[in-house]
Every structure is written in C-alpha cells, then in structure tokens.
Amino acid sequence: MISSLTGTVESVGLNHAVITVSGFGMRFSATPQTIAGLHPGEAGRVLTSLVVREDSMTLFGFASQDEREVFDVLLGVSGVGPRLALAVLAVHEPEAVRVAASSGDDKAFTKVPGIGPKGARRIVLELTDKLVPTGAPTAGADGDRGGVVEQPWMDRVLEALTGLGWTEKDAEKAVRDTVRHEPELEEAGDVASVLKATLRHLGQGQSSRSGR
Known part of the structure; x- marks a missing residue:
C-alpha cells in the first residue's frame, strides 16, 4: 500500500x-x-x-495525518464514496468534521454539495464515537474552510466548484460575491486563494439558509 x-x-x-x-x-x-x-x-x-x-x-x-484519517473514517459510512469524502474535507477542516460528528451537528454536513438532510443524519449517526475532537482550533466559528469578475482564472475556479457538486450558476454567483467582498483576491489572481474563499462563502450561505 x-x-x-x-x-x-x-x-x-x-x-x-x-x-x-x-x-x-x-x-x-x-x-x-x-x-x-x-x-x-x-x-x-x-x-x-x-x-x-x-x-x-x-x-x-x-497534507496531514488528521486529514487522511478523517477521510478514511468517512469512507466507512454507507453511501459515502471517496469523491464525497473529499468534498467534505474541501468544505470543512478535519477538526470541524470531528466536532460536527461528535456533537450531532448534521447541518454542518448539509453544507457539502451532494449531502442532503437525510444523508447528513446518517453520517452523524454512523460517525458517533468514531471521530473525537482533538481540541485543535478551526478556521472559523462554524469550522468552515472559510463588480463583474472576468479573469483568466475564472473558468478554472468554476470547473473546480462544479466538480465538487455545485451548479455552474451557483458557482459563478458565489465567485462573484466572494470577490466583491474580498477585492484583493481579484488583484492577486490566485486560483487556489479564490477557490478557498469561495468555498468558505458557499458554506456560510448554506448555513444561513439552513437556519431559517
């Protein structure tokens, strides 16, 4: 292996x-x-x-042992394949996944494209006692990886987001909203930075909708 x-x-x-x-x-x-x-x-x-x-x-x-460990545990959940497990880690840091699983926070998993309320509840149920928080700090309080944009990197960011499960329409809107709030991203033109910021923005937006 x-x-x-x-x-x-x-x-x-x-x-x-x-x-x-x-x-x-x-x-x-x-x-x-x-x-x-x-x-x-x-x-x-x-x-x-x-x-x-x-x-x-x-x-x-x-990048880390913790990320790989959480990925492997997620693969043990029925209905969760490697692509979906990777999508979970694209939206949440490993520690945030541990916290959500141990606290029964199924809403955290609905932030991941491809996971609905029923699937989120199943994930939490099957992960009980399998993922224990380590106490490590997360990027934000909820644990998310948290003008007109016409840049050469736009297509690459949209391709990554649609590959993770978002529709092209939702992905494009999220990128534009993210860069509007963080204009320095457009100036830098770094695909990875824009992608990470957009994922954080998408996660926050889904959190707001789920709380209504």
Whole structure:
C-alpha cells in the first residue's frame, strides 16, 4: 500500500497533482487546500490513501495525518464514496468534521454539495464515537474552510466548484460575491486563494439558509 509520496511536483491541477518519485509520475486527487501547498518544480510530500474498486485504483493525497484519517473514517459510512469524502474535507477542516460528528451537528454536513438532510443524519449517526475532537482550533466559528469578475482564472475556479457538486450558476454567483467582498483576491489572481474563499462563502450561505 502506498502511504505517502515524496518527490518533485511535476504538475498541479484544480483537484489533482502529480509528484515524480524515482522516475515515476504518481497522480493523486486532493482537496484545494492540499493542492495549494504544492508548486511545480519544487519538492513536495503528501500522505496518501489508495482506494481500490473493481474497475479502478485511485490515489488520494493529504497534507496531514488528521486529514487522511478523517477521510478514511468517512469512507466507512454507507453511501459515502471517496469523491464525497473529499468534498467534505474541501468544505470543512478535519477538526470541524470531528466536532460536527461528535456533537450531532448534521447541518454542518448539509453544507457539502451532494449531502442532503437525510444523508447528513446518517453520517452523524454512523460517525458517533468514531471521530473525537482533538481540541485543535478551526478556521472559523462554524469550522468552515472559510463588480463583474472576468479573469483568466475564472473558468478554472468554476470547473473546480462544479466538480465538487455545485451548479455552474451557483458557482459563478458565489465567485462573484466572494470577490466583491474580498477585492484583493481579484488583484492577486490566485486560483487556489479564490477557490478557498469561495468555498468558505458557499458554506456560510448554506448555513444561513439552513437556519431559517
């Protein structure tokens, strides 16, 4: 089993990257947060989890042991596959997932595209006693990864968001709203930064709607 990759970052995409190890290019899927820490031509290291299916073998990469552990536990929930587990970690930090699971906060999981109220309740039920908070601080109080935008990076950000499950219409509106509130993002033009800020914005918006 491949438990980690250490080598030169060959390429970076929106939700995947390739690290060259001893002449072999190893491609893996990862959250935007993990991808943001990898830079082509530089040394990189990720912890990994290999998901084997009847017709495929897919490698997933993580920036920390905690992220990988939460991912593996999520895979044990009925109805949660690797893509959905990765989407959970794209919206919430590992510690936020632990807190939500241990406190029975099913609304936190409905912030993830592809998870409805029924699925969220099932996740909380099955994760009881399996994820225990460590006491580590999270990015915000709720634990989220928290003008007209016409920039070269717009299509890449929209592609990543639709790949995580949001509709193109909702994704585009969220990006525009995010950049309107954080204009420095547009000036920087960094795909990873805009993507992380938009995910945070989407999570806050879903939290507001669920509280009505």
